[in-house]
Amino acid sequence: MANTYLNFITDEHLLKCIASLHRSYVKTKNDINKPKFYNNKIDTIKLTFDSKFNGIDQEELIDAELLRQIDKSINNFIGTFHEDILGGVVGYEKGNLSGFDIKATDNTLFADIKNKHNTMNSSSAESLFQKLSNYADRYRNEQAKCYWAQILAKGSFNEKWKAIINGKEYSHSRVFKISGDQFYALVTQQSDALFQLYKVLPQAIENYMHTAVQVQNVQEHSAVSHIKSQAEVSGRTILDQITLDNFGYYLGFGRL
Template sequence: MWNLSFISEEDFYNHVQLTIDKYGEKLQSFDLKRFNKNIVDPIKLIFDKSVYRSSWEQIISNEIFRQRDKSNNNDIGYFHQTIFKYIEHCRVPNNGEQGGWDVIFENPNGITMPDGSRVSRVYVEMKNKHNTMNSASSGKTFIKMQNQLLQDDDCACFLVEAIAKNSQNIKWEPKVDGQKMGHKYIRRVSLDQFYSLVTGQRDAFYNMCMVLPEVINKAVSELDSSTIPNDTVFDEIRDISAQQNYDSEDLSIAMAIYLLGFSSYLGFE
């Protein structure tokens, strides 16, 4: 039985599948050439292995994961933002359209604010984490919201954070040109609170989280087997280490790691 009333099972599955598709080339296998495309730091890898008391294979695996993961935030941002196009009264404009807002929530019956007042529309700027905006970016976003309020006196503007410090729907008061600014209709809202407002269900975000793992697993199980990474980096490093004339296998692998970054350096050439 499907437990989400605000989005159909088919729409949710398709949305998860499209998010996985965004991973694209990041699912491609890593060989040594790809691994060292942006030259890795051998010193860091050697420190990490010793300090974390890990194996060479695990350290290499961790570095591959890091390289894959560093560009995944945009993919997860797609998941957080685009899901709202399936939810009643919400739309997700194309990039640069309708003021460049990430989500627009519009309800002809009115949207109740925390102070009891009502507006017809909420314009949303969405961020993955609460600490991803510097002061200049915060100021620019606040001014954009301020301008929207001047153009539309029946709206509110939300900075919605997927990973907020707390569950919250509070007045946003950033510093703009060194001065603290604020307006009751410019608000800083955690993702769970936005789900609650949009769906009318207090635990809507929680319920989504509860069905998500199973849906992801189903979508991944239906992927073509060619999309399953077969990383060969450690095997290639071990082959290089076998050519080194050291008594210790550990030092031989360390030398192979050194050569990733220092092959032209004095003494290594």
């Protein structure tokens, strides 16, 4: 398939990665039932202000609340998306539960990709450093370089990862931390590769949504769609329906 979007991966691979991410979005939304959605009580007074002050339609507001609740899962999906994308670059492959996220097929590079720089606690950081060090030592003949890649990093960098974690100093001659832009540049050998991806995504996603790639009758049946249906039957607004579901036992709220 031609490279009309990016020249470091095929159009087919890019659209496949988008399709996989879309399925993950839909599945996660559909996995949230009403009890899960209401688990921490929906602040419908705040949502009322959000709706009125920001001019947001109630349906859009509730969809946004659902996305907020599943934000952690979505961040994980975005990290997987970057793994999928880079796994399609010639000379690289995705780990697929092998202990690394991406590696060079000649074993000269191994990486763990995090979507955000601040998603690890000290124990996770210690474990990751040890894992990367083990790969560097295991493939010393290949002079393997091992990376903690941070897609959303505070700065643009590619440097040795030296850190004090839980009171212990860690360093290795071939263990690095690297920002998302520089990691994309390293893998693709194109300095602006991540920017190129950013620029083509809107059109690629739109094309995906209008092609047979996503015609798998993927329907969204999340808690929110169920609530919307209840509101239509009862004649309540969506916010009133959620308020009744969450606070029907409060004085006066049963009259909604």
